[in-house]
Amino acid sequence: MENLDNIDLQILKQLQENSNINTKELASKLFLTVTPVYERIKRLERDGYIMKYVALLDKKKLNLGMTVFCNVRLKEHAKNVGSNFVKDIVALPEIIECYNIAGDYDFMLKILVEDMSSYQDFVMNKLSTIENIGNTQSIFVMGEIKHSTALAI
Amino acid sequence: MENLDNIDLQILKQLQENSNINTKELASKLFLTVTPVYERIKRLERDGYIMKYVALLDKKKLNLGMTVFCNVRLKEHAKNVGSNFVKDIVALPEIIECYNIAGDYDFMLKILVEDMSSYQDFVMNKLSTIENIGNTQSIFVMGEIKHSTALAI
DNA sequence: TTTGTTTTCATATATTTTTTGGTATTTATT
DNA sequence: AATAAATACCAAAAAATATATGAAAACAAA
Numbered sequence: 001m002e003n004l005d006n007i008d009l010q011i012l013k014q015l016q017e018n019s020n021i022n023t024k025e026l027a028s029k030l031f032l033t034v035t036p037v038y039e040r041i042k043r044l045e046r047d048g049y050i051m052k053y054v055a056l057l058d059k060k061k062l063n064l065g066m067t068v069f070c071n072v073r074l075k076e077h078a079k080n081v082g083s084n085f086v087k088d089i090v091a092l093p094e095i096i097e098c099y100n101i102a103g104d105y106d107f108m109l110k111i112l113v114e115d116m117s118s119y120q121d122f123v124m125n126k127l128s129t130i131e132n133i134g135n136t137q138s139i140f141v142m143g144e145i146k147h148s149t150a151l152a153i
Numbered sequence: 154m155e156n157l158d159n160i161d162l163q164i165l166k167q168l169q170e171n172s173n174i175n176t177k178e179l180a181s182k183l184f185l186t187v188t189p190v191y192e193r194i195k196r197l198e199r200d201g202y203i204m205k206y207v208a209l210l211d212k213k214k215l216n217l218g219m220t221v222f223c224n225v226r227l228k229e230h231a232k233n234v235g236s237n238f239v240k241d242i243v244a245l246p247e248i249i250e251c252y253n254i255a256g257d258y259d260f261m262l263k264i265l266v267e268d269m270s271s272y273q274d275f276v277m278n279k280l281s282t283i284e285n286i287g288n289t290q291s292i293f294v295m296g297e298i299k300h301s302t303a304l305a306i
Numbered sequence: 307t308t309t310g311t312t313t314t315c316a317t318a319t320a321t322t323t324t325t326t327g328g329t330a331t332t333t334a335t336t
Numbered sequence: 337a338a339t340a341a342a343t344a345c346c347a348a349a350a351a352a353t354a355t356a357t358g359a360a361a362a363c364a365a366a
Binding site: 057059086102 | 172265
């Protein structure tokens with residue numbers, strides 16, 4: 001972070017809003033030529049500031065319009081065991097995020113499904129079959145106010 | 154969704170894992186030439202299946218290593234009012250996501266900050282100054298097990 | 307000032323994107 | 337079934353962009 005100057009930060013800001021901008025256009029925004037911008041981007045990739053480039057898709061258009069946060073509590077005996085809970089979670093594609101949290105529950109999952117009946121199916125036939133899961137609490141998302149992948153840098 | 158054939162879905166799958174793949178390489182994976190792949194991508198963009206292309210950055214390297222979910226309850230009188238809560242939320246760059254949820258709380262925020270003291274500063278000096286906020290509950294993330302932007306298509 | 311290092315520019319080359327025209331293939335229509 | 341219309345594909349050309357290279361400028365340290 002201390003290695004990054006203001007130009008680097010502006011490049012990162014741009015790329016996390018639109019990574020398909022070409023070097024020429026980005027260079028002109030920064031009042032530079034293509035070479036320094038190109039080399040800075042490559043350096044930012046090499047040094048791991050930029051992890052990957054992805055396309056963000058429209059959930060609703062792809063029939064995954066329902067978002068649910070699911071809090072999970074492990075069974076008492078499993079708390080200290082290095083369980084394969086994590087392995088199971090990673091394998092389920094409906095679970096798009098999983099956090100180990102502090103508080104009443106052990107994990108919080110973000111789940112994307114088509115509708116309520118597919119969520120029911122997910123909980124009954126997939127989530128509940130995972131070993132060591134004690135109980136769960138589902139928090140349904142009614143609306144998405146803000147959803148950004150861009151860090152405030 | 155019904156408009157998408159298997160080739161479209163495979164293109165989307167690839168692009169949401171790595172959007173910097175070039176058309177030629179993508180085409181060879183699909184046993185096609187560049188033109189149909191190129192045209193399909195353009196159509197998927199035009200039709201809104203692909204919303205945007207972004208670079209994903211490393212939180213920790215950019216000093217935003219602390220994630221907190223913050224549940225927010227609005228004040229009673231504000232529940233029905235079309236408050237400018239939303240406008241205020243969108244303006245705060247630490248809040249990377251905001252959901253209107255069902256359950257005990259009205260909103261859930263995902264917040265990215267550097268450390269505990271910056272979170273304290275955020276809550277005290279920014280979040281709490283937003284009108285109509287009743288009370289809040291902070292859920293601290295200890296570990297990120299899974300974090301994908303790719304939809305299970 | 308001198309030396310070494312870093313950053314940038316200008317330009318050339320390699321690669322990729324985008325366009326174009328033509329040919330199958332499918333779908334609809336008569 | 338035959339014809340027309342639309343769709344999806346391929347091959348190749350043109351345009352734009354990415355990448356590489358050598359020289360100039362800016363900067364830092366001795």
